[in-house]
Amino acid sequence: MANRDYYESLGVPRTASADEIRKAHRKLALKYHPDRNKGSKDAEERFKEIQEAYDVLSDPTKRQNYDQFGHAGVGAGAGRAGADSNGDPFASYRRAQAGRGGARSSNWRASPGVTVEDFDAGQFGDFGDIFDQMFGAGAGRGGGRSSPRGRVRPEPARGADVEHPVQLTFEQAARGTTLGLQMDRAGKLETIEVKIPSGVRDGSRVRIRGRGEMTGGEPGDLYIVTQVTPHPYFRRDGLDVQLDLNISVYEAMLGAKVEVPTLDGPVTLTIRPGTSGGSKLRIKGRGVERGSEKGDEIVITRIIVPKQLDEEGAELVKKLQARAPVSARADVKW
Numbered sequence: 001m002a003n004r005d006y007y008e009s010l011g012v013p014r015t016a017s018a019d020e021i022r023k024a025h026r027k028l029a030l031k032y033h034p035d036r037n038k039g040s041k042d043a044e045e046r047f048k049e050i051q052e053a054y055d056v057l058s059d060p061t062k063r064q065n066y067d068q069f070g071h072a073g074v075g076a077g078a079g080r081a082g083a084d085s086n087g088d089p090f091a092s093y094r095r096a097q098a099g100r101g102g103a104r105s106s107n108w109r110a111s112p113g114v115t116v117e118d119f120d121a122g123q124f125g126d127f128g129d130i131f132d133q134m135f136g137a138g139a140g141r142g143g144g145r146s147s148p149r150g151r152v153r154p155e156p157a158r159g160a161d162v163e164h165p166v167q168l169t170f171e172q173a174a175r176g177t178t179l180g181l182q183m184d185r186a187g188k189l190e191t192i193e194v195k196i197p198s199g200v201r202d203g204s205r206v207r208i209r210g211r212g213e214m215t216g217g218e219p220g221d222l223y224i225v226t227q228v229t230p231h232p233y234f235r236r237d238g239l240d241v242q243l244d245l246n247i248s249v250y251e252a253m254l255g256a257k258v259e260v261p262t263l264d265g266p267v268t269l270t271i272r273p274g275t276s277g278g279s280k281l282r283i284k285g286r287g288v289e290r291g292s293e294k295g296d297e298i299v300i301t302r303i304i305v306p307k308q309l310d311e312e313g314a315e316l317v318k319k320l321q322a323r324a325p326v327s328a329r330a331d332v333k334w
Contacts, residue, residue: 006053006066014067018058025054030165030225156217163223166196170231173200174241174263174288194224199239199290202228234263239288239295245281247271249305262286262297269299277303 007014010024028050030036037043056062056074065073166179176198196206206224213220235242245260255273259266264286271281279301287295309317 004049006057009049009053010057016057018060021054021057025050025058029054156215158218159213159215159220161220161223162213163225165225165227168196168200168226168228170228170234170236171263172196173202173226173228174198174236176289196224196226197290199288199293200226200228201236202226233261236288237298239290239293241287241295241297243297243299244302245269245299246302246304247275249303252276252301252303260299263288271301275301277301 007016010016010021010028012020012024016024029047032043032047032050034040034044034047037047056066062074164181166181168177173196176196178195181194200206204226206226208222208224210219210221233243241263243260245258247256247258251258251271252275253273255275256271258269258271260269260283262283267283267286269281269283281299281301283297283299285294286297289295306313
């Protein structure tokens with residue numbers, strides 16, 4: 001593993017920017033994290049390989065030495081990649097994240113049925129109350145502390161940020177939800193409830209200040225990262241929700257009342273006579289909620305015509321065409 005090219009390990013070119021390296025690392029770390037691949041030695045080794053590569057390529061000096069001299073330039077290759085003197089295989093991951101504004105994956109696990117736009121948890125008071133119970137009150141801030149002889153001791157290093165992914169359904173992301181999260185603390189499994197605000201997107205990060213790793217100095221932050229499962233028939237467009245609706249050519253011509261689903265249950269939609277395919281019918285207030293804002297549901301019509309007509313049916317259509325002709329391409333410019 002130590003001899004594998006670091007750029008290859010992260011799946012990025014040698015010209016990759018720091019942001020591209022960070023995004024590649026985050027994606028792979030979530031995929032191969034041991035909490036998601038329990039009992040898989042291959043995933044564990046891949047995770048260690050990813051951390052070693054990121055530890056080098058995220059540091060400008062280490063990356064320059066690696067580009068010039070390869071693995072020898074960064075002292076890699078001896079023993080387990082990224083392990084510390086105590087044999088901790090994830091030490092490099094923790095060191096790479098601490099003080100760099102990054103986040104490491106915690107030992108949390110989301111309960112079934114749970115996935116998170118960027119929100120600051122300062123908007124939502126219940127997050128602070130919940131995590132105070134889990135992590136304790138935040139450490140005080142200020143300068144160094146005085147020793148008995150009056151010398152100033154430097155403050156301990158800031159704790160690392162902690163990142164925890166959760167899975168949400170489309171409806172949970174649009175309307176908000178309360179999740180049951182499980183945490184392994186000192187061998188004891190604890191369950192807490194966390195309220196996810198409405199309007200989050202896939203990849204949203206909810207920041208809880210001062211609720212990350214504690215080191216005796218300033219605590220790190222906790223980031224809850226959402227992953228939203230695609231819906232079988234709803235699509236999101238900003239705060240609006242889109243839905244395709246099939247209607248028959250007869251319903252389009254004569255009009256009809258059709259029951260359609262919304263995030264809040266079915267409603268009856270009126271199709272007016274002469275509705276064309278691709279028409280957008282708006283149902284107010286049935287879209288995504290975010291704070292005081294609320295989008296609409298946009299229903300897009302698709303007209304379904306008979307696949308085959310008998311001779312008598314074709315004659316009836318011809319008579320209708322003669323009686324009510326339509327210039328379907330009168331407005332096109334080609």
